[in-house]
Amino acid sequence: MTYAVVATGGKQYKVVEGETLRVEKIAGEVGAEIVLDSVLLARIEDALKIGQPILEGAAVHATIVEQDKSKKVLVFKYKRRKRYRRMQGHRQPYTALRINRIEA
Incomplete structure (x- = not known):
């Protein structure tokens, strides 16, 4: 079985050829090939x-x-009894990657 552990976006991911995973946002267009060298x-x-x-x-x-x-x-x-309420929403951007090959 071929796999690797890569670091991107401050996190570490175990990747296998052919799988799709979500990582922190990486700049690039859909369909572009990128190289994770860490x-x-x-x-x-x-x-x-x-x-x-x-x-x-x-x-x-x-x-x-x-x-x-x-x-x-x-x-x-x-905060109870103080009429204090604050609501805020957040949507984290991500990039979905398909792993093509692993070179070592």
């Missing part, structure tokens, strides 16, 4: 390579499938 760990067949902190020469090639915003999260502040 690979922390890669396993190709039986060989496991661990970076310190990243693997040199390793990369994950992905295609941007979607640029959108996630569902609305409501933030409600309330």
Whole structure:
């Protein structure tokens, strides 16, 4: 089984070839191919390579499938007996990526 752990947007994701995952927003048009070069760990067949902190020469090639915003999260502040209420909504932008291939 081939997989890798990549860091993007301040988070780490385990990726497998062919899967689609949502990450923090990355600039680019839908259909564009991007290269994630901050690979922390890669396993190709039986060989496991661990970076310190990243693997040199390793990369994950992905295609941007979607640029959108996630569902609305409501933030409600309330203080009893003080007539204080504040409602605020937030939609976090994301980028959906399809993993094409993993190079180590």
